Amino acid sequence: MRLVPFGSLTDENFAAWRAIRDGDSRWDSPYFTPEYVAAVHAGRPVEVLIGDGFVWPLHKSGSSAKPAGSPGADFQGPLVEPGVRLSPQRMLASVGIRSLAFDHLLDGYQDFEPWVEEKRVSPVMDVSGGLDGYTKRVDKSGRDKMSEARRLTNKASRELGPVEFTVRARDGLDHVIALKREQYASTGARDHFADPVHQDLLYRLLDSELGLLSTVYAGPHLLAAHFGIRSHGVLHWWFPVFDRKFGSYSPGWILLREMVMAAPDLGITRIDLGRGEDEYKRRAMTGSSTVCIGAVTSGLRTSARRMSRAAVAAAKASPIAPQLKAIARKFR
Template structure:
């Protein structure tokens, strides 16, 4: 195995990258494209571990490493040809680190199984055939929400002004970021866009073939918007936002319905919703994949890390967790 700076990759390396991706549908997410990695690398250096039928883009910091794009990449892992095996310990040695952690590792790597500490559901929507095809696959709850979205669209049209959607908008990204930051603040979640590098990344992606910005307005009012990335038939639902004052119109569902309706025109057959079991994801999903949390390490064993993660999870689920996060933010 050899570790190569992303900027030093050759045309042959990129051709091999594309060939390996094409060999297995597990790598069809836009997060596994070299175009996404190029956008990330422009703001934060990436090194790529390359072997026979194997490559893994990584961020290396001191004695540790993480998959490239972390913490924003919702699918992670080495891109490998079918049947290729590798040694996790050899990976650490080749990268020159003591640990390599992951939090959205695609499930199914036999060689990484001993290092997986936890698994999470990552829902998706099969939108083949657009809205009609989707409604034939989604369960009763999802069909009900889509029907409600149609009714509320008509209501917004009467009460707020003509409803119009743009599934491939050219501007509005700054407003999406601002609304997302408001959402983070109101829920106590960590502000992903507090880091200038993350704001710059979505702007670079917006200017690439991967970025997809969608909006829905009622008269002069922005109801909801979404910025995601897409490649081929896959759209990753990444940063959805809506104006809270128009929450009674279920603007997020209104926008999602518009995107599903436009899916055939866009060439999209699947919308990945990302890890988590939010209510809208449970209702909208037609299926799910699995992503893993863990770390390859030469030190602390996986059982001990599992215990530590369980303790952290218990603290986060505590009724006073929001107050603790608020106090922590004030002390920073």
């Protein structure tokens, strides 16, 4: 096992990477492509852990590491040939890594199971066959929202101006990032785009084959937009935004319906909505995958992490959690 700077990978290394990925659909997400990692590496150095039948791009800092793209990568994990088994602790120790934390590790890595602390659902939409195919698979709640989105699209056209959907927009990413930052501020969530590195990554991806910026306007008004990444038949639903003053039109659902209708022309058969319990994800999903939170560490560090996560979970479950969040927001 060796750790190689991304910029030092050879054509042979990339060929092995792509062969492993193409051989198993579990890594069909764009997060597992060399192109995504290249875009990440341009803003923040990536080193790739390489062994026989094994590839894992990482950010290394001292003796600690995280999957490449963290904290923005919604799917993580090594690409491994069938039958390859390993000892994560010994593997990492061989390259000077004492701790590797993950928060979106794909479920199913048997060798990493002892270090998984929590598992979360990551909803998906099967959009093969476009809107007709999708509405046959989604439950009644999702079908009702799609019907409502159609009616509200017509209403927006009458009241605001003709509704226009652009699936491959080239302008407007500044506005998307600004709206997303407003959303973070209003909900008290951590501002992902406070770090310019994360903003720059989106611009690089937009200039690549992976990035996809889509917008919905009603007349001169931007109702909603989305920036995601895609590869083969998969679109990862990454940064959706909408203008809150048009919230009565359910602009997010209007945008999602337009994307489902456009899916066949884009060659997209699945939309990964990402980990989360948002109501729209619950309604829109036709299935789900599972991602894991945890860290490969020494025994003492593992115990400390588990105790810390238990304390956080208890605080979130506390009746005074909303008040604590409000206080914390005042000191941001």
